[in-house]
Amino acid sequence: MVKAQMKIQQMAFMILAVFFFFVLVGLFFLSLVVQDLRGSAERLRAEQAISSLRVIADMTELNFDSSDTLTIDEDKLKIMSTNLSQKYSMFLPVSYIRVYKIHPSFEKEIKCPAPNCNYYELFSSNQKNTLSYSTYVSICTRVNEDGYVQNKCEIGKIYAGVIKNEK
């Protein structure tokens, strides 16, 4: 009788041990999957921000060639970097938008309009606690060189500031 009870007890302990072992294995894999999920969520958030920047760059108010994406008209930038863009503050859910010319590279930031300037500030709400997102754009203009009118595109980067969520 006692021997049978011992056997049942032994089996119960064995089942418990196997159960805990597989729970630990499961937890280990779950932690790996969750870690990957966090990375994916972060990546998705960044991609979503870049997509929003693409929408801003492709707005008729900035776009150079409606048949192409991520091309900004420098003449439109000049106009929009005046006070005009402040009127857009209610449509743009961001704290600032800046467009930098990044090639050739520069040492000192010079706001346009100015000689040898390298960035345009389209809009700024002077918020301090912001998170910056950016993507690449072509800054294009129509030029007349050697009697030929043609498009000239440079490499730029559009930055937008998003107000940080306080937790």
Added chain:
Amino acid sequence: MKNKAQQEMVGFVLIVVLVMVGMMVLLIVMLKSPKINSSLEVDNMLHVIMKTTTDCVISSGSRYETIEDLFISCHENRRCNNLNQQTCDYLNSTLSQVLSDIMKTEGEVEAYQFEFSPREEIPIIKIRDGNCTSKITSVAQRSVRVTSTELQIKLTLCKKQFD
């Protein structure tokens, strides 16, 4: 009786060992394999690079070529008439400068590689800089169709890993 208990133990140990070996293999594979992502950011970067206007004019009286046009001209072994230079040489130096300037604005990029090659052939232009120690890699690829073949342009970025 004793023999049966021993058999059970051996069976259990065998299962545990098998599960452990499986876990180890999985862990090694997960840790070693680099994560290659097609990234929107790198895709935009390559798109903008290709649209950039250069100082090269192929034939007098024509317009300034974009980097995208120069890939075709380089494949056709043409010259920049106004600069008196082979398009491939000019493209190589321009791309090196452009990529170097772009990477100055990228704090997270540890290394990069740019390749331009006709389909499944040795690259005509290969520019690389930095040393990749991280396993986070983003790739963007474009193809330009010319009459006889397809030209492939590939940009790979290796990003720093922050734990």
